[in-house]
Amino acid sequence: MKIPRFSRKTLCIPYGVFLLFFVIIPMLFILFYAFTDKQMHFSFSNFVQFFSDPTKFSTIIYSLVIALVTTVVTLLIAYPVAYILARSKLKKKFVILMLFVLPMWINFVLRINALRELFNLISQAKPLEGLANANYFKTVFGMVYDFLPFMILPLYTTMLKIDNSLYEASADLGANGFTTFTRVTLPLSMPGIMSGVTMVFLPSMTNYVVSDMLGNAKVTIIGKFIYEYFGTNWHMGSMIALVLLIVVFLSTWLTGGFKGDETVRGTNL
Amino acid sequence: MAEHIIELQNVTKAYGDNIVIEDMSFYVNKGEFITFLGPSGCGKTTTLRMIAGFDLPTSGKILFKGQDISQLPPNKRPVNTVFQRYALFPHLNVFENIAYGLRCKKVVNEYENDKGERYSRKEKLTKKEIAEKVKKALEIVDLEGFEKRSVATLSGGQQQRVAIARAIVNEPEILLLDEPLGALDLKMRKEMQIELKAMHKRLGITFIYVTHDQEEALTMSDTIIVMSDGVVQQIGTPKGIYDEPANTFVADFIGESNIMSGTVTGEKKVKFCGKTFDCLDEFEKNEIVDVVVRPEDIHMCAPEESQLKGKVLSVVFKGIHYEITVKVGKYELVVQSTESRKEGEHIGLNISPDGIHLMKPKYTTNVFDGVITKHNTVKFADGEFECDVTQLYPGSYIDEEEYLVLPSGEKLDLTDTEVTVEVGLGDITISDDEEAGGTTGHIISIIYKGDHYRLIVRTDESEEDFVFSTEDLWNENDYVSVIIPKEKIKLALKAVEVKK
Numbered sequence: 001m002k003i004p005r006f007s008r009k010t011l012c013i014p015y016g017v018f019l020l021f022f023v024i025i026p027m028l029f030i031l032f033y034a035f036t037d038k039q040m041h042f043s044f045s046n047f048v049q050f051f052s053d054p055t056k057f058s059t060i061i062y063s064l065v066i067a068l069v070t071t072v073v074t075l076l077i078a079y080p081v082a083y084i085l086a087r088s089k090l091k092k093k094f095v096i097l098m099l100f101v102l103p104m105w106i107n108f109v110l111r112i113n114a115l116r117e118l119f120n121l122i123s124q125a126k127p128l129e130g131l132a133n134a135n136y137f138k139t140v141f142g143m144v145y146d147f148l149p150f151m152i153l154p155l156y157t158t159m160l161k162i163d164n165s166l167y168e169a170s171a172d173l174g175a176n177g178f179t180t181f182t183r184v185t186l187p188l189s190m191p192g193i194m195s196g197v198t199m200v201f202l203p204s205m206t207n208y209v210v211s212d213m214l215g216n217a218k219v220t221i222i223g224k225f226i227y228e229y230f231g232t233n234w235h236m237g238s239m240i241a242l243v244l245l246i247v248v249f250l251s252t253w254l255t256g257g258f259k260g261d262e263t264v265r266g267t268n269l
Numbered sequence: 270m271a272e273h274i275i276e277l278q279n280v281t282k283a284y285g286d287n288i289v290i291e292d293m294s295f296y297v298n299k300g301e302f303i304t305f306l307g308p309s310g311c312g313k314t315t316t317l318r319m320i321a322g323f324d325l326p327t328s329g330k331i332l333f334k335g336q337d338i339s340q341l342p343p344n345k346r347p348v349n350t351v352f353q354r355y356a357l358f359p360h361l362n363v364f365e366n367i368a369y370g371l372r373c374k375k376v377v378n379e380y381e382n383d384k385g386e387r388y389s390r391k392e393k394l395t396k397k398e399i400a401e402k403v404k405k406a407l408e409i410v411d412l413e414g415f416e417k418r419s420v421a422t423l424s425g426g427q428q429q430r431v432a433i434a435r436a437i438v439n440e441p442e443i444l445l446l447d448e449p450l451g452a453l454d455l456k457m458r459k460e461m462q463i464e465l466k467a468m469h470k471r472l473g474i475t476f477i478y479v480t481h482d483q484e485e486a487l488t489m490s491d492t493i494i495v496m497s498d499g500v501v502q503q504i505g506t507p508k509g510i511y512d513e514p515a516n517t518f519v520a521d522f523i524g525e526s527n528i529m530s531g532t533v534t535g536e537k538k539v540k541f542c543g544k545t546f547d548c549l550d551e552f553e554k555n556e557i558v559d560v561v562v563r564p565e566d567i568h569m570c571a572p573e574e575s576q577l578k579g580k581v582l583s584v585v586f587k588g589i590h591y592e593i594t595v596k597v598g599k600y601e602l603v604v605q606s607t608e609s610r611k612e613g614e615h616i617g618l619n620i621s622p623d624g625i626h627l628m629k630p631k632y633t634t635n636v637f638d639g640v641i642t643k644h645n646t647v648k649f650a651d652g653e654f655e656c657d658v659t660q661l662y663p664g665s666y667i668d669e670e671e672y673l674v675l676p677s678g679e680k681l682d683l684t685d686t687e688v689t690v691e692v693g694l695g696d697i698t699i700s701d702d703e704e705a706g707g708t709t710g711h712i713i714s715i716i717y718k719g720d721h722y723r724l725i726v727r728t729d730e731s732e733e734d735f736v737f738s739t740e741d742l743w744n745e746n747d748y749v750s751v752i753i754p755k756e757k758i759k760l761a762l763k764a765v766e767v768k769k
Contacts, residue, residue: 163354163356165353165356166358168321168323168343168352168356169350169352169356169357169358169435170369171322171342171343171344172321172322172343172344172348172436173344173369173370173373173436173439174344174370174373174374174439175369175370176373179373184358188359
């Protein structure tokens with residue numbers, strides 16, 4: 001029997017087909033629906049309507065703010081954790097790292113549900129009953145809880161790569177701990193910050209499961225919006241999806257995510 | 270008298286149970302080029318790191334101009350370091366790398382206000398001052414015009430120069446160099462050696478240099494500190510250390526040496542290789558000594574007028590001289606000469622008195638603390654050996670129940686008795702078979718002594734050393750088991766009497 005031989009090109013075919021049917025064609029559909037009306041005629045009406053409707057526009061802003069707050073809080077928690085873990089000489093630091101990453105192994109809807117029950121329980125205590133209606137707080141809390149590992153892991157791996165002798169060189173040249181942090185640690189961990197931010201910021205704009213479950217359905221973020229519109233009006237839904245796509249593109253471009261070459265950010269020597 | 274810029278007083282450094290530096294004391298004169306020389310793992314880098322402040326001594330003091338700086342953090346010490354792997358900041362260009370220390374620095378500036386009163390203020394250096402200093406530093410290391418280059422685009426030698434510039438731009442009182450030339454190729458290394466030496470002259474500051482390369486140390490240093498196993502072996506000028514090594518370790522580590530065992534036969538007379546020689550060192554008569562002779566101190570001559578006669582085993586051309594191995598009786602001597610000889614030729618050798626160095630042997634016997642165990646065996650150095658316990662009590666014997674019976678008929682149970690174990694240098698053999706001997710360890714040192722090798726095997730757990738002679742060739746770091754014949758283990762009771 002003849003053994004079939006695959007060239008590299010033929011091995012690419014399955015992924016190419018996948019790409020065509022699940023990425024490119026749907027994208028074209030979105031583009032098509034976004035710029036047509038219900039009679040399937042070309043129209044800018046969705047575009048005009050989106051930007052003239054204050055509720056739609058403010059939802060985008062809300063999503064951005066929630067995503068931004070989530071990202072900042074996650075970064076503030078994850079950075080020290082990653083730093084301490086990366087620099088400690090503990091033999092068991094793998095275990096500690098696992099403790100942070102382990103929740104990822106549990107279904108996240110389950111985790112958010114558990115968190116909601118926990119909030120309900122806590123808000124029954126008199127001094128904390130305000131928590132019952134603190135929808136934005138709970139949403140951000142849930143998102144931070146959900147996305148924390150995605151921030152810690154890239155930060156940790158970047159910081160592991162920073163050679164200890166660089167810290168020593170900095171101290172040797174007269175820098176105190178703070179200067180060493182701002183002039184060595186921070187710039188060298190920038191690639192980690194960037195990928196962590198991308199991993200947290202973008203999903204937290206659309207992850208409406210968290211906002212639905214923890215925000216008493218009072219917090220609407222852009223993902224929820226798209227979902228709702230696709231129930232009734234595909235054209236408007238597509239337009240919102242397109243706007244989101246542009247926002248994502250812009251934010252990725254601004255953080256330098258398209259450069260792909262890590263030496264630009266100074267990780268290699 | 271020159272000022273002691275750095276002084277170590279009884280410094281010990283331990284990581285847990287592992288002692289890397291043991292009770293080290295020495296001083297460094299101001300303006301000196303001093304080198305810590307030793308094989309890897311001898312503690313030289315740790316010593317340097319303690320002076321820099323990256324490691325703190327477990328006990329003891331480090332004095333800078335008489336002031337205790339042992340506990341100061343690195344950024345408060347007037348020293349700068351050139352790191353082994355350069356440790357340049359990858360995200361900064363050459364200029365910013367060199368300016369790093371200057372930007373952290375504050376200087377006291379004097380001012381005069383409108384009323385003519387003088388006052389001083391602590392200020393950061395201005396941009397102009399920094400730019401000037403960086404430019405000067407780049408000139409010193411021959412890298413003018415490299416300011417804007419990214420450090421990733423530089424060659425190893427250029428990175429090395431940036432690392433040096435980054436350290437000296439801060440005008441430290443002491444420059445610490447941790448094997449700075451280790452990553453360069455031979456030609457570049459030779460060039461940098463000369464340049465560093467010239468830089469030292471020009472800057473006039475103290476250089477403390479760490480290397481395992483004895484030639485580098487001999488070329489560059491004013492003073493060399495030879496270290497081994499966390500202990501200073503010898504401190505001296507390159508010439509002093511080469512000509513008068515303090516012990517066989519130094520003789521073996523620095524330069525080529527013929528090391529043999531000899532016996533002192535009279536006043537300034539020593540016998541080795543079967544002949545008696547005149548020498549300059551004085552020792553007690555009949556004392557066993559180590560004899561060190563440098564290959565270039567052995568002169569070849571006609572067999573008739575020689576002290577030693579031998580046959581040429583091999584001749585190797587080494588560029589400026591020939592290295593000739595000569596078999597004299599059962600000894601093999603290495604001779605360096607500009608003249609060549611044929612293999613198999615019979616020649617004579619002469620050694621003048623000033624070429625013979627005698628030193629006290631470091632080891633004459635092995636002594637361990639041991640404990641007698643149940644089956645009349647003795648436990649020491651991570652292992653259990655069969656031995657003859659009856660030697661502890663003259664006339665005693667062991668009965669069927671394995672009790673020791675004294676001549677008086679009294680029965681003794683020796684289990685857990687503490688004893689001192691002594692084993693002679695010639696009574697130990699080793700084997701590849703891990704099960705063959707009483708204990709196991711790694712070979713940590715091999716010194717050729719003319720007709721045999723002097724080996725040291727160190728056990729893994731308690732790091733006890735077995736020193737012995739063998740004619741077989743082994744490799745350093747071989748894992749071996751130590752065999753000692755039952756009758757060669759000498760036991761002595763510890764001062765504490767056995768309870769009866």
